[in-house]
Amino acid sequence: MTDADSFGTAVGITGIWPEPPKFWSFSALDEVALCPRRYALSRASYPDLWDRPGYPERVSEAALLGTAIHEGVEVVLRELNQVGCDSLADARAVEVIRCLGGYSEIATHALNEQLGKLELNPRMLPRVDRLRQRASSRLTEMRRAIQTLVSRSPLSLRKPGTDRVRHAEHRFDGRLTVGTHPEATLCAREDRFTGRVDLVAVYPEHADIVDFKTGSHSERHERQLQLYGLLWLLDDVANPDGRPIRSLTLGYVDDVRAVALPDDWEALRIGLREEILTADDLVRKRRPPASPGVHCWHCPVRQLCDEYWESTFVSRDPGSVITDAAVRVLSRHGPSSWNGTLVPDGTAVLLRTSTEDAVxxxxxxxxxxxxxxxxxxxxxxxxxTLTQHSEVFGPMSSITTPSA
Ligand code: SF4
Incomplete structure (x- = not known):
């Protein structure tokens, strides 16, 4: 590591820039295209904060529920697959669900798994209890979503073979034999592209790919699925016989959409290769370029990004009551309020906290x-006004972030 590999930030947090990954994923390429700085700050190392890679994530309730629903669907499909179930009407399917404790238990277990992971995250630790409370009140909704997505899965075929022995050069799995394969990790080694596909159904003559989404439809989902189709075609370990793709399907809680197969897989591959080379170049820069825009409002590392704080996007849209602000505190106003100014223009502010503990x-x-x-x-x-959703960054030793 050289001096150029490390960086400091205005809020006193230091880090080490990441290298380009050995294998790119769809979401990583998407993030670099949106803002290379965001990708780099999110995946840099922060040894003073924790010993895991990347900046501790701020997980929203929606993201938590989405991940838990995915997890629940995966558990059910895996178990159904294990017993070679080819229909939810099959008596064995009922038995599988019963053995898993029913859909409510599956949802509860999946949620608790995700909440347990958050307890290792220093950024989320003060928020886990509140998140648990709120998410638990939505278990019925989760149960319904898991049940619906499972019912949209092609549970055809016989039990897949167990021919998934780790391949020395393949990232995760070996050959995917005839059968349905939930959460299959595919890898195009030569192209340095990988992805975890929600469901690959392999038939003797072709394969179908299904991806589940808990949000609403977007064109981005369609491109992702086409790239997963390409990945299947390029993965000579998972798909050594070169089985073609028959269909690409997006499964939403309230909809199912067929995605058109690309007219020209080779053109898609060439485009992907170029995208990966561009992403490599951008990430190798020791201060990757920042691209401020409205997407910054949801950027998980915006507290570290000077370009964001110097841009006009900090104040968000005029109608929003939620904002980010760079504040200089000048004096105490009351037990839970402080006088200060906005840093860019000196506007007077009264900063209110919900407790008297904040200093x-x-x-x-x-x-x-x-x-x-x-x-x-x-x-x-x-x-x-600081709320339970607010986060304060600065000379951290001198600030107690108020708990709500
Ligand atoms: S705040 Fe905006 S410009 Fe800065 S890293 Fe995040 S997305 Fe990029």
Whole structure:
């Protein structure tokens, strides 16, 4: 590692830039295309924060539920597959679901698994209990989503062979034999592209690919699925016989969409290769370029990104009551309020916290995410209120982030 590999940030957090990955995934390429800096900051190492790769993720309730639903579907499909079930009407399917404790238990277990992972994340630790409470109240919705997505799966064929011995050069799995394969990891070694496909159904003459989505339809989902089709064709370990793709399907909770096969797989492959070379070049830069835009509002590392704080996107759209703000605290106003100014233009602010525990170092700049903002008529400025969703970044040793 050289000095150029490490970086500091205005909020006192230091990190080490990442190298391009050995294998690119669809979501990683997508993130580089959106903003190379976001990709690099998200995947840099932060040895002072924790010993895991990447910046600790901020997980929303929707993302948590989506992942848990995926997990629940995978568990059911795997078990159905194990007993060679070819229909949900099959008595063995009923028995499998019963042995798993029923759909409610499957949903609860999947949710608890995901919440357990968050307890290892320093950014999420103070929020896990609240998230658990809120997510638990949506278990019925989760159960229904898992049940619906399972019912949309092609449970055809016989039990797949167990011919999935690890291949020395393949990233994860070996050959996928005739059968249905939930959560199959495919890898195009020569093209350095990999992906975890929700379901590959392999038939003697062809294969079908299904991807489940908990959100609403987007063209991005269609491109992802076409690239998964390409991945299947290029993976000479999982698909050594070169079985063609028969269909690509997106399964939503309330819809099913067939995705057209590309007219020209080779053109798709050439485009992917170029995308990967471009991504390699961008990530190798020791300060990858930043591309500020409205997407910054949901960027998980915006607290570290100077370009964002210097852009006009910090204040979000005029109608939003949620904002990010760089604030300089000047004096204590009351037990749970502080006088300060906005850093860029000196606008007066009254910073309110929900407890009296928060202590801010005076005359230092802080970056605060997700504040509630309101006009303060008697102050000729703004009232900024910290909520349980807010995060404070700055000279961390001097700030106690208020708990809600
Ligand atoms: S805040 Fe915006 S510009 Fe900065 S890293 Fe995130 S997405 Fe990129």
């Amino acid at each position: 801010f170092e005076l005359d230092r700049e802080m970056r605060i995410l997700d504040l509630v903002v309101a006009e303060a008529e008697d102050l000729d400025g703004l009232i900024l």
